[in-house]
Amino acid sequence: MESLNQTPPANSLARVSGCVHVVDDEAFVRESMQLLVSALKLPCIVYQSAEEFTEKFRPDGPGCLVVDLFLKGRNGFSLLREYADPKYLVPAIAISGSLDARHGLRAIQEGAVVFLGKDCEERELERAIATCLQLANEAASLVEQQRPFKAGLEQLSDSEQVVLDYLIQGKPNRAIASALGVSERTLERRRAALLVKLNAGSAAEAAHMVGRYQREEGVLRPRWPVPAELLAGFLSDGDGPPPTR
Numbered sequence: 001m002e003s004l005n006q007t008p009p010a011n012s013l014a015r016v017s018g019c020v021h022v023v024d025d026e027a028f029v030r031e032s033m034q035l036l037v038s039a040l041k042l043p044c045i046v047y048q049s050a051e052e053f054t055e056k057f058r059p060d061g062p063g064c065l066v067v068d069l070f071l072k073g074r075n076g077f078s079l080l081r082e083y084a085d086p087k088y089l090v091p092a093i094a095i096s097g098s099l100d101a102r103h104g105l106r107a108i109q110e111g112a113v114v115f116l117g118k119d120c121e122e123r124e125l126e127r128a129i130a131t132c133l134q135l136a137n138e139a140a141s142l143v144e145q146q147r148p149f150k151a152g153l154e155q156l157s158d159s160e161q162v163v164l165d166y167l168i169q170g171k172p173n174r175a176i177a178s179a180l181g182v183s184e185r186t187l188e189r190r191r192a193a194l195l196v197k198l199n200a201g202s203a204a205e206a207a208h209m210v211g212r213y214q215r216e217e218g219v220l221r222p223r224w225p226v227p228a229e230l231l232a233g234f235l236s237d238g239d240g241p242p243p244t245r
Contacts, residue, residue: 015134016062016130016133016134016136016137017042017062017133017137018042018061018062018063018064018089018133018136018137019042019043019044019045019061019063019064020033020037020042020043020044020045020063020064020066020129021044021045021046021047021053021057021063021064021065021066021090022034022037022044022045022046022047022066022067023046023047023048023049023050023052023053023065023066023067023068023071023076023079024046024047024048024066024067024068024071024095025048025049025068025071025072026068027048029068029118030046030048031046033046033066033125034046036122036125036126037129040126040129042129042133049071049072049073049074050067050071050073050074050075050076050078050079051073051074053067053079054074054079054082057083059087059088059089059090061089061140062089062090062133062136062137062139062140063089063090063133063136064090064091064092064093064129064132064133064136065079065083065090065091065092065093065132066092066093066095066129067079067080067092067093067094067095067112068095068096068118069094069095069096069103069107070096070097076094076107077106077107077110080092080094080107080110080111080112081110081111083111084110084111084112084223084224085111086139086223086224089136089139089140089143090132090136091113091131091132091133091135091136091224092111092112092113092114092132092224093112093113093114093115093116093125093128093129093132094107094108094112094114094115094116095115095116095117095118095120096115096116096117096118097117097118098117099115099116099117103115108226111223111224113128113131113132113135113224113225113226114128114131114132114226116128135224135225146213148199149198149199149209149213150213152197152198152199153198153210153213155197156194156197156198157193159180159190160190160193160194160197161194162180163176163180163187163190163191163194164194164206164210166179166180167191167203167206167207168206168207168210168211170207173187173188173191191203194206
């Protein structure tokens with residue numbers, strides 16, 4: 001996954017796809033956002049509350065979440081806390097009526113990628129959407145690449161998984177067979193079966209594939225990266241970097 005420490009230009013929207021989900025309790029803001037996103041030739045769905053978003057949102061592909069932090073009812077911080085997980089593929093832009101650094105830090109802590117004021121320039125919002133959609137598209141591509149291998153892992157029997165664990169450690173067949181209390185012939189059958197399920201040509205290739213899968217899973221699990229310029233803005237306020245989740 002490429003580093004996204006620098007926000008891409010808005011014209012990078014031509015290279016990405018996805019729906020923009022806008023959650024705001026002000027009709028004017030929803031309408032304005034919808035017009036802007038439509039002008040960018042992207043689909044847009046608006047929600048007037050966090051509750052409505054929770055009820056209607058279906059994670060069916062890459063997208064972007066634009067959420068007001070101070071919604072009536074369930075607030076935007078709570079929504080970020082739940083949907084900022086990269087598994088939903090909707091990196092979030094937190095918006096607020098005031099650019100209070102404390103609110104921005106908390107929004108980033110809860111998982112937002114970008115923090116903007118509602119009176120920000122259209123160009124800023126376009127760049128923020130481009131950043132989020134680029135992240136979402138890269139993550140979606142990664143998930144798709146992992147799908148066949150993940151399916152293979154899930155098909156392994158318990159005995160095949162044990163053999164795979166030993167192969168990853170670089171153990172030779174004789175040592176594995178001895179540790180498991182089986183014949184080398186039995187071990188060879190289990191090894192051959194797991195290689196077929198993983199579509200790997202050798203034990204070394206299977207071990208490499210597992211290592212890559214685990215690394216890429218790690219990229220997706222913790223949180224979305226935050227653009228360096230946003231962090232620099234917080235640091236310039238003297239508040240220090242946002243806390244980690």
